[in-house]
Amino acid sequence: MGSAGHKPLDVAVIGAGLGGLCAALSLRRAGHNVTLYERYDFAGEVGASLSVASNGSRWLLNWDLDIDAVKPVVLKKLVMHEWESGNIINEYSLGDYKAKFGTEYYNFHRIDMHNVLLQTVQQKEGKGFACRLEKNHKVIEVDAQAGTMVFENGKTASADLIIAADGIRSITRRQIGIEPKVEGSTSCCYRCIIGAEKLKQLGLSEFITNNGIEFWGGFGINKIVLSACHNNEVVSCYCFYPAVFNGLDKDGWNIGATPQELCDTFPDLDPRIKKLFLNAEDIKMWRLYIHEEYPCWVKGKVGLLGDAAHPMLPDQSQGFCQAIEDAAVLGEVFGEEHFTGDVEQALKRYEKVRKERATRVQVASAKARTDLSERIGWSTGNERPDKLTIEEVCGYDLPAHVRKVIQGEV
Numbered sequence: 001m002g003s004a005g006h007k008p009l010d011v012a013v014i015g016a017g018l019g020g021l022c023a024a025l026s027l028r029r030a031g032h033n034v035t036l037y038e039r040y041d042f043a044g045e046v047g048a049s050l051s052v053a054s055n056g057s058r059w060l061l062n063w064d065l066d067i068d069a070v071k072p073v074v075l076k077k078l079v080m081h082e083w084e085s086g087n088i089i090n091e092y093s094l095g096d097y098k099a100k101f102g103t104e105y106y107n108f109h110r111i112d113m114h115n116v117l118l119q120t121v122q123q124k125e126g127k128g129f130a131c132r133l134e135k136n137h138k139v140i141e142v143d144a145q146a147g148t149m150v151f152e153n154g155k156t157a158s159a160d161l162i163i164a165a166d167g168i169r170s171i172t173r174r175q176i177g178i179e180p181k182v183e184g185s186t187s188c189c190y191r192c193i194i195g196a197e198k199l200k201q202l203g204l205s206e207f208i209t210n211n212g213i214e215f216w217g218g219f220g221i222n223k224i225v226l227s228a229c230h231n232n233e234v235v236s237c238y239c240f241y242p243a244v245f246n247g248l249d250k251d252g253w254n255i256g257a258t259p260q261e262l263c264d265t266f267p268d269l270d271p272r273i274k275k276l277f278l279n280a281e282d283i284k285m286w287r288l289y290i291h292e293e294y295p296c297w298v299k300g301k302v303g304l305l306g307d308a309a310h311p312m313l314p315d316q317s318q319g320f321c322q323a324i325e326d327a328a329v330l331g332e333v334f335g336e337e338h339f340t341g342d343v344e345q346a347l348k349r350y351e352k353v354r355k356e357r358a359t360r361v362q363v364a365s366a367k368a369r370t371d372l373s374e375r376i377g378w379s380t381g382n383e384r385p386d387k388l389t390i391e392e393v394c395g396y397d398l399p400a401h402v403r404k405v406i407q408g409e410v
C-alpha cells in the first residue's frame with residue numbers, strides 16, 4: 001500500500017559521476033524531479049574495468065538500464081595465479097552465481113557505464129520525468145537547512161532535497177560539518193588497458209576470453225587484478241605496489257607512466273603480464289586513501305552518497321555497488337510505499353539503513369588490501385566469524401532491510 005504523503009520533490013544531485021547518476025535514476029523512478037549539477041563539461045570516466053556484483057546489478061536491471069548497451073562481460077570465475085610463474089593456484093567458480101543471487105556478476109568498462117547512465121537519466125522514455133543536467137556547475141557552498149547551493153559560476157539554486165555525490169574529495173561533506181580523518185595508504189595503484197587485437201598479436205588471447213577476475217599476489221602490498229570488459233574487446237589491469245616506490249608527492253587521476261616504468265615496478269612478475277604491460281595503453285597512477293567512518297551522512301535537506309559518504313579501497317570491488325545500494329535505498333525511502341512527505345525523516349531512514357552496511361564493506365575493503373583471503377569470493381567466512389562473505393554482500397535483501405528499519409521506528 002502506498003504512503004499518503006508522497007509528493008514529487010525538486011531534487012538536486014551534486015556530481016554526475018557513477019553514483020550521482022544512479023541516485024538520479026532511482027529518484028526519478030520514485031516520482032521526483034531531478035537536476036544534476038556537474039562541475040565539469042564532461043571529462044567523463046577513465047578507461048578501466050568496473051565489476052558489478054549482484055547487489056549492484058540487480059538494481060541496474062530493476063531500473064531498466066540497457067545492460068547490453070553497457071557491453072558486459074559475464075564473470076564466470078575468480079582465478080588466483082602464482083606471482084612469478086603465473087601457474088593457477090586456486091579457482092573460485094561463479095558457475096552457480098546467478099542461480100544463487102538472481103543476477104549476474106558483470107564486468108564493464110567504466111566509460112561505457114557512465115555513457116549509458118548519462119543517456120538513460122536524461123531520456124524521456126522510462127519511468128518518471130527526464131532528469132536535467134547542468135554542466136560547468138561546481139558547487140562551492142551548500143546551506144543544508146535552507147536547501148540552497150552556490151556555484152563557482154556565480155549562479156545559485158535551491159531544492160527540497162540535495163544528494164551530494166561529489167566524490168571522495170566532497171566539498172558538500174565539509175559544508176555539513178564533517179572533517180574526514182584520512183590516512184594515506186602504504187599502497188599505490190597503476191591502472192592500464194590493452195585491446196583484444198593487440199593481445200592476440202602477443203599470443204595472450206587467454207586473458208580476453210577467460211571471463212574471470214584474475215589475481216597475481218595479493219598477500220602483501222603487491223597485487224595485479226586483470227579482467228576483460230567492453231564485450232571482451234578490452235582487458236584492464238589494476239596493479240598495486242608500495243606507495244614509496246615512486247614518491248608520495250604525486251596525486252590525481254592523470255599522472256601517467258610509461259610501459260617500461262610499469263614493468264619495472266614488478267621485476268619478478270609472470271613474464272606474460274610483463275609482456276602485456278610493455279604494450280599497455282593509458283597507464284595512470286592512482287593514490288589510495290583510507291577514510292575513517294564519518295560521524296553522520298545527513299544534515300537538514302542534504303544526504304551524502306557514494307564516495308562522498310563511504311570512500312573505500314578498491315579491493316572488494318564494491319565502491320560503485322555500494323553507491324548503487326545508496327541510490328536504491330533513496331528510491332525506497334522517497335518512494336510511493338514509504339515516503340510520508342517528511343524529507344528529514346526519509347534521510348534519517350536512509351542513513352540508518354545504509355551507514356552500518358557500507359561501513360562494514362569499507363572496513364573489509366581495507367583488510368582485503370593486503371590479504372586476498374578477505375576478498376568476497378575468496379573469503380569463506382569460516383576462518384573468522386565476522387569475515388565479510390559473498391553471501392552477505394550479494395544475497396542482500398535491501399527492500400526487506402528498509403521495511404525492517406521503518407517498522408522498528410514504532
Ligand SMILES: Cc1cc2nc3c(=O)[nH]c(=O)nc-3n(C[C@H](O)[C@H](O)[C@H](O)COP(=O)(O)OP(=O)(O)OC[C@H]3O[C@@H](n4cnc5c(N)ncnc54)[C@H](O)[C@@H]3O)c2cc1C
Binds near residue numbers: 015050138172308321
Ligand atoms: C580505479 C578504480 C577501480 C574501481 N573498481 C571498482 C569495481 O570494480 N567495482 C565497484 O563496485 N567499484 C569500483 N570502484 C569504486 C567506484 O568506481 C567508486 O566508488 C564510484 O565510482 C564512486 O562514484 P561517485 O559518483 O560517488 O564518485 P565519483 O566517480 O568521484 O564522481 C563524483 C562526481 O562529482 C563531480 N564533482 C565533484 N565535486 C563537485 C562539485 N563541487 N560540484 C559539482 N560536481 C562535483 C565530479 O566531477 C564527478 O563527476 C573503483 C574505483 C576506482 C577509482
